[in-house]
Each structure stands twice: as C-alpha cells, then as structure tokens.
C-alpha cells in the first residue's frame with residue numbers, strides 16, 4: 001500500500017483510480033497530522049484511522065454537492081466523535097465545499113481553506129477544535145460532547161421520514177436522503193446515545209446509518225478497563241441491522257457495508273468498524289497516546305514514511321486529489337442536485353402549495369396567517385393553568401404551521417402538549433407524518449432529537465416537567481450554541497406540584513437557564529402572557545426558547561385594568577402603577593407570582609402607598625431592550641423593590657439592587673399541599689406588602 005502511495009505522490013504518470021483513492025486517504029491523514037502538530041493540540045489518531053471510511057463515504061457514497069452544502073435533499077454527515085474534526089475539515093477542504101451565510105446565501109469562498117487548516121484551533125479559523133454548526137458551512141451539527149451527534153442524527157432521520165411523508169407525491173420523490181453518523185467508544189458509552197438508539201430502533205429508521213469506530217481506545221487506555229459489553233448484541237436488541245467491517249483500511253468492504261445499509265428496509269444500520277487509532281504511527285498506533293495530542297515531529301515523519309508520503313512536506317495536497325474528489329462526490333452531487341432542482345420545478349407547478357411550504361421552511365419563515373385564531377383569554381379570577389393555556393395555543397399554532405411538531409418525554413397528558421386536532425396523528429413506525437412524537441422517558445435524547453429536527457428545518461418542540469430539564473440540559477445547551485429555534489415546553493414550573501415534593505420542585509433551573517447564552521427563558525404570568533410568549537417564540541429564527549409553565553390555575557388578569565400582555569415581547573413591563581405614576585415601591589414577579597404581586601399591589605394602593613407592579617416573564621428579552629425602556633420600567637430613583645419568584649433568588653439582585661429584597665427559594669422545597677408550601681416559604685401577599693413597607697421606610701430614611 002505504501003509503495004503505491006509513494007509512486008502516486010512522486011510519479012508523473014497518470015495514476016490509477018486505486019492510487020488516487022490511496023493518495024486521497026493519505027492526504028486526509030497527513031493534513032490532520034500536520035494541523036494537529038502545528039496547533040500543538042488536537043486529536044490526530046482517529047483521523048489517521050478513519051480517513052478510509054470518511055473518504056469512501058464522501059467520495060463513493062454520499063449525495064452531497066460541495067457547491068451547495070445546504071441543498072435540502074443532500075445526505076447528512078454527522079461526526080459524533082467531534083474531536084476527530086480534522087476529518088471533516090480535510091474533506092470539506094478537499095471537496096471544495098463552498099460557504100453559505102446565516103441567511104442561507106451562497107458565498108463564493110471555500111467553507112474551509114488550506115489556510116484555515118494551517119490555523120486549526122486558532123481564533124477565527126474555519127477549522128475549529130470541534131465541528132461547529134453555524135460557524136463552518138458543511139457542518140450539519142455541532143459535536144464534541146460525546147453522544148450528542150448520534151442522538152441528533154436520530155432527529156434528522158425522523159425529520160427526513162416526516163418530510164418524505166408530507167411532501168413526496170407519486171413521481172415526486174422530493175425527499176429521499178440518508179443520514180450517516182460516525183461515532184466512537186465515547187458515543188457508545190454515553191447514555192444519550194443509548195436512549196437515541198433505542199428510539200431509532202423502535203421507529204425503524206432505515207435512513208439512518210451509524211458507523212462505530214471500534215478501536216478499543218479511549219483517553220484512559222484500552223476499553224477493557226471500562227467497556228466490555230457485547231455492543232453488537234446491544235444493537236441487535238434495539239432492532240438495528242448490525243454489520244461488521246473487520247479492517248478499517250478495506251474501502252471496498254466499507255463501500256459494500258454502506259450499500260447493504262441502503263438496501264436494508266425497516267431498520268437502522270449499525271456498522272462496527274474495527275480500526276487502529278493512530279494507524280501508521282509506529283510508536284503510537286493502538287495506544288491512548290494517539291488520541292489527543294500531537295504525534296511529535298519525529299513520529300510525524302515516521303508516519304508519513306509509512307504512508308509513502310514525502311516526509312518533509314507539510315499541508316501537502318498532491319495534484320490529482322482535489323480532481324479526484326471533484327470527479328467523485330463533486331460530480332455525483334452536482335448531478336443529483338440538478339436532477340432534484342428540475343424535479344422541484346415540476347413539483348412547483350403540480351403542487352404549488354406544498355412547494356411554497358418547503359421554501360418557507362428552508363428559510364425558517366412562517367406561513368401567512370400563522371397567528372390567526374390564537375385565543376384571547378377572558379378575565380377570570382380562578383383562571384387557567386399555564387400548561388392548559390399552552391396546550392390550547394400549541395394546537396392553534398400547529399394547525400397554522402404544518403411543519404410544527406413535537407411531543408413529550410411520556411408526560412404529554414401532564415404537559416398538555418398533545419396535538420388533538422383532526423389529522424394531527426401520532427408519529428409512529430407506520431405513520432412517519434404524525435405530528436405527535438412520543439419520546440418515551442428519554443429526556444436527553446428528546447432534546448437532541450428536537451435539535452436534529454430543527455437542523456432539518458422543522459419547527460420542533462419537546463416537553464417534560466421543568467425539573468427534568470436537567471436530564472436534557474446538554475442538548476439544550478447545544479441548541480443555544482447552534483442558534484437553533486427549538487422550543488422546550490416545561491410545565492410544573494415551581495412548587496405547584498406540592499405533594500410530589502422536593503424531587504419534583506425546580507429551584508435552580510430558572511437561574512441556570514437564564515445564565516445560558518442565547519437561550520430565551522420565559523415564565524409567563526397568566527394565560528394571555530402564555531399566548532404572547534408563544535407569539536414571541538415562534539418569530540425567533542436563530543434562538544432556542546424555554547417556557548416554564550404552571551401546573552396550577554393562575555388568575556387571568558383583567559387587561560382593561562392592567563397593561564396588555566403584549567408587554568411580554570419586551571421581557572418585562574409595567575402591569576399596574578400608582579395613580580399618576582411616580583411609584584415609591586416596585587413589585588416584580590414572574591409566573592405564578594405575578595398575580596401574587598398584583599394582590600399585594602392592590603393592598604398597598606388601598607393603603608395609599610404608591611406601588612407599581614411589574615410582570616417580568618423574561619430576563620433574556622428584557623436585557624435586549626434599550627436602557628431608556630429598562631429605566632422606564634424600573635426607574636433608577638426607586639430603590640424600594642421586591643422581587644417574588646418561587647425559585648432560587650440567585651441573580652435577582654441585578655433588578656432589585658442592594659436596597660431591594662427577593663422573596664424566593666434558598667433551599668429545596670418540600671412535600672405538602674401547595675397552600676402550605678406557599679405559607680412555609682413566604683409566598684403570600686401579606687409578606688410582600690410587609691417587606692414593601694419596610695423598604696419604603698428605609699428608602700425614606702436614607
């Protein structure tokens with residue numbers, strides 16, 4: 001093999017296809033080695049081992065047009081072992097994949113230039129440490145936290161099935177793409193990978209292929225110290241089609257396995273690929289040392305010698321390699337895309353309404369009339385639970401927006417997220433076009449699947465109790481990092497599930513989501529705020545949102561007396577004020593504590609105290625308002641401020657200041673009826689008025 005490659009690099013003679021294959025594979029390897037060496041950090045071993053796989057997949061199998069990396073019917077490639085990112089940078093570079101921007105416009109420049117690769121892992125380079133969606137074109141998903149990529153690939157596969165079910169028509173196969181994910185031991189050990197695999201097997205996603213890099217190595221050494229299960233049996237148990245390729249350098253066998261995948265119906269495919277991490281490095285192959293550090297100058301030379309590569313060449317792309325990719329994936333992708341574009345043109349005249357939906361969806365836009373029929377809830381002192389209002393709103397929105405879909409992690413009846421209108425249907429193996437997903441008790445995979453659906457341009461939501469957001473957090477964080485407009489519906493937002501006790505009562509979740517960059521956290525205060533929260537969230541195109549909704553009924557405020565709920569769109573707004581303004585105390589609440597603050601406010605007004613009540617459903621939105629607006633809601637001169645929230649007090653000092661007070665949680669909750677908990681933890685109007693008066697007194701003295 002080495003001699004062929006040597007001949008190929010040095011030979012002026014026309015090369016055979018086999019020589020070009022090997023040259024291309026070794027080019028991926030050496031670019032990876034050089035980039036890691038130059039950066040003095042990174043992961044060379046897995047790219048060295050998996051170059052033949054990635055080469056085969058891209059150049060022989062995948063339908064991907066480097067000229068248009070967002071063509072909707074392209075095959076998807078997810079590098080779940082994201083530390084091997086040099087595989088992706090190499091192949092995006094060698095295929096000449098073009099860049100696109102956040103508005104989905106195609107730019108002239110390459111997605112990843114050779115210069116980017118030279119600056120691997122450096123600030124501004126399009127070859128960062130791990131694959132980053134939205135930063136590098138051609139990256140289908142941000143990966144690096146192990147297990148996330150494979151879990152998202154399940155969402156992508158569900159999305160493809162859904163799209164095919166809704167949009168394909170006789171003679172119009174608009175969507176028929178496949179999803180390939182590469183993963184290592186880490187992805188197989190992480191729970192989220194198992195959750196997702198179980199769901200994929202249940203759904204029989206035969207458009208999904210995972211290729212497992214079975215190298216027996218993780219950071220601490222050989223997997224015999226931690227990971228000795230029978231993984232083939234495990235995936236057979238999940239009802240996947242399990243294949244094995246015993247030699248990661250055998251590209252014909254790899255191609256054959258991928259062909260078997262494409263012929264397999266009714267089940268996802270799992271290919272176990274036996275490989276040697278650090279392949280070709282005489283001292284590091286098959287050792288953990290090849291995983292996450294540069295090989296070292298001398299070892300780089302030795303590995304290049306083994307590949308028959310010029311030992312002194314750095315970042316070498318020999319003549320013929322780019323052309324070989326152009327003749328493979330380039331040609332195949334261009335032809336497939338042009339056939340598809342023609343098909344879509346014909347589809348446009350035969351099915352104009354469906355085509356228009358595809359166009360809107362691809363740009364993350366909403367159909368005309370998407371807001372029509374949204375409820376207006378009448379004043380009602382008994383009111384309605386946040387979750388019930390949410391259920392009504394979701395059902396209206398889902399009827400207006402055909403590609404809005406989602407579900408719950410087995411709590412649909414409690415979360416009230418079930419879509420009940422005629423034709424909504426369940427997404428199950430035989431009915432891939434259903435709008436109700438059943439994630440099972442798999443919160444982590446649910447959030448990752450929601451990401452995968454969103455990466456496929458569907459508008460997706462996932463739901464569970466707010467407390468169990470902790471089980472989904474790593475995937476929600478990726479939503480924010482990827483700038484995806486996903487929606488997380490969290491009910492049972494505070495102590496409303498009283499008797500369930502502290503295991504079910506969120507305390508620190510609000511503060512922690514407020515700390516997550518990019519995520520819009522909302523906790524609406526009554527049913528009309530729920531409507532406005534959704535109205536705001538649906539318009540987001542590049543940010544995820546999380547809704548914290550009450551389990552118990554909340555009074556529906558009289559909007560003739562109090563300010564309209566449209567104030568939600570500004571994050572916080574003055575709900576009620578002292579006559580003529582000029583308040584001496586400000587009460588701030590969110591969610592169930594808004595009506596509590598309103599009660600306290602009324603009492604204070606009755607006592608002649610100039611009180612203002614502010615509803616603050618979203619810090620994140622409020623932070624984006626002008627200083628003038630923020631000061632108009634919270635005038636700096638008014639230092640007597642009380643914030644009330646059934647959650648950790650952490651962070652509220654930014655709004656109440658040093659002279660203010662927060663009525664919140666400093667401990668976990670307890671198991672008791674809600675009323676008793678409200679008394680125990682001080683969420684009662686009398687306590688609010690008492691503290692308000694105390695603060696006014698202090699403010700007057702100072």
Ligand SMILES: Cc1ncc(C[n+]2csc(CCOP(=O)(O)OP(=O)(O)O)c2C)c(N)n1
Nearest residue numbers: 046144145146184185186187217218219291
């Ligand atoms: C959730 C998570 N935990 C830990 C890490 C740190 N980490 C990066 S790679 C790695 C070892 C991965 O082993 P494997 O998947 O077998 O990859 P290989 O070394 O074989 O390429 C670990 C623990 C991570 N990236 N994500």
Ligand SMILES: [Mg+2]
Nearest residue numbers: 184185217218
């Ligand atoms: Mg491994």
